[in-house]
Amino acid sequence: MTARHDVVVVGGGNAAISLAARLRRLGARDVCVIAPDQDHLYRPLLNFVAGGQARFDRLTKPMRSVVPAGCTWVPGLAVDVDTDARVVTVDTGERVEYVDVVLATGLEPDLAATPGLAEAIDLGWSRTAYLRDTVESTWDAIRETDHGRVVFNVPPEPAPAGGTALKPLFLACDYWRSRGTLDRVDVHLVTPYGSVLDLPFVDRHLEPQLERFGVTVHHGATVAALDPHVGSVTLTTDDGPRVLDDVAWASVVPRYRAPDWVTGFAGPDTGGLVDVDPETLAHRTVPRLWSLGDVAAVRTRPSGGALRRQVEILAENIRRSRTRRPLRRYDGYTVIPITVDRKRLLLAEFDRDGTPEPSIRRVDLTVPRRALWFFDRYVEPVVYFRALLKGRV
Numbered sequence: 001m002t003a004r005h006d007v008v009v010v011g012g013g014n015a016a017i018s019l020a021a022r023l024r025r026l027g028a029r030d031v032c033v034i035a036p037d038q039d040h041l042y043r044p045l046l047n048f049v050a051g052g053q054a055r056f057d058r059l060t061k062p063m064r065s066v067v068p069a070g071c072t073w074v075p076g077l078a079v080d081v082d083t084d085a086r087v088v089t090v091d092t093g094e095r096v097e098y099v100d101v102v103l104a105t106g107l108e109p110d111l112a113a114t115p116g117l118a119e120a121i122d123l124g125w126s127r128t129a130y131l132r133d134t135v136e137s138t139w140d141a142i143r144e145t146d147h148g149r150v151v152f153n154v155p156p157e158p159a160p161a162g163g164t165a166l167k168p169l170f171l172a173c174d175y176w177r178s179r180g181t182l183d184r185v186d187v188h189l190v191t192p193y194g195s196v197l198d199l200p201f202v203d204r205h206l207e208p209q210l211e212r213f214g215v216t217v218h219h220g221a222t223v224a225a226l227d228p229h230v231g232s233v234t235l236t237t238d239d240g241p242r243v244l245d246d247v248a249w250a251s252v253v254p255r256y257r258a259p260d261w262v263t264g265f266a267g268p269d270t271g272g273l274v275d276v277d278p279e280t281l282a283h284r285t286v287p288r289l290w291s292l293g294d295v296a297a298v299r300t301r302p303s304g305g306a307l308r309r310q311v312e313i314l315a316e317n318i319r320r321s322r323t324r325r326p327l328r329r330y331d332g333y334t335v336i337p338i339t340v341d342r343k344r345l346l347l348a349e350f351d352r353d354g355t356p357e358p359s360i361r362r363v364d365l366t367v368p369r370r371a372l373w374f375f376d377r378y379v380e381p382v383v384y385f386r387a388l389l390k391g392r393v
């Protein structure tokens with residue numbers, strides 16, 4: 001069966017739903033969303049679940065309740081886009097013709113890229129907020145730990161808001177501090193960057209917090225392999241391999257990659273991500289194909305916060321392209337919220353070059369604040385479901 005729609009958005013996450021809603025607000029009459037999921041997940045709270053500050057059942061809403069009114073939802077996985085015929089094929093066999101198509105599939109965890117990780121997860125030895133099945137058990141592990149070596153990592157790019165992987169680490173350390181066990185827990189952080197996040201304007205606030213909790217930081221390092229049977233984590237570092245032994249458990253965020261079929265739209269240097277002009281979000285070579293969110297090569301660190309700008313610009317650009325008006329440009333704005341303990345959080349807001357781009361000027365949001373923790377934990381989820389997913393922001 002072949003259906004026909006004006007704008008077809010592939011994906012059911014933050015990017016796809018917010019964009020579909022925004023397009024509707026701008027007057028698009030015929031928007032179709034292709035998404036397999038029966039529920040929609042608010043991912044930023046996952047780190048709070050892993051850190052024992054939120055419940056998983058508060059993170060999801062049925063997909064049918066978030067697909068914007070007036071949009072058609074085709075349940076299923078897109079498996080191919082024929083850009084000559086302008087048709088998306090869904091795994092159900094359905095075919096959907098489009099005038100404009102937007103790829104918003106997000107990234108997939110690539111467990112096989114880290115030998116031993118899949119087994120470590122199966123054995124409950126590695127747990128992370130980034131994998132749905134281990135979010136809640138991450139908090140169990142934190143709660144049950146009162147001594148031993150624990151390893152956390154910041155994943156290399158591309159990854160969904162990789163810097164927020166620091167949240168469970170800080171929440172755990174502060175929990176162990178409050179229980180009086182922190183001096184018996186040997187916490188290690190593995191980061192691919194030369195400093196904590198390679199963002200000097202926030203690293204200067206993060207470093208004292210890591211010191212305060214006695215965290216050993218491995219800079220310029222990535223997790224290369226895990227062996228849950230002997231309790232070791234092998235790192236690749238700028239100085240060669242390094243093995244951390246006697247590890248009680250690890251919280252390893254996997255590597256990420258674009259879905260296989262999407263790599264057909266990648267460019268020579270986009271690492272498998274969709275080859276868009278990072279400013280206009282239009283594909284560099286394929287007409288009427290656009291992309292945004294984690295799967296788009298926008299040359300900035302992916303985040304939900306980055307989507308606020310991307311959604312607004314892309315919705316406008318689809319409209320402008322039809323009347324051949326100049327397209328709007330995205331400067332790569334992104335944001336990483338990081339809890340530094342169980343009651344304070346800081347915001348790293350920056351552009352494509354890593355230059356700070358604060359959303360407000362009067363208060364320095366890179367300084368850890370209680371109000372920011374409250375906002376991120378309690379206000380953002382409400383803003384997300386009531387405004388962002390409805391195309392209002």
Ligand SMILES: Cc1cc2nc3c(=O)[nH]c(=O)nc-3n(C[C@H](O)[C@H](O)[C@H](O)COP(=O)(O)OP(=O)(O)OC[C@H]3O[C@@H](n4cnc5c(N)ncnc54)[C@H](O)[C@@H]3O)c2cc1C
Nearest residue numbers: 011012013014015043044078105106161293294303304305
């Ligand atoms: C643990 C964690 C914590 C985070 N914390 C924060 C934070 O504090 N602040 C922040 O700003 N950001 C945060 N993020 C990042 C943020 O959630 C992502 O940047 C954002 O969700 C990206 O949206 P997306 O729609 O591009 O991708 P996703 O949210 O991954 O959604 C992709 C969607 O596409 C669907 N899909 C995949 N393949 C297909 C296909 N073939 N056909 C149809 N549909 C398909 C998927 O099922 C999914 O519904 C966090 C992410 C994680 C994982």
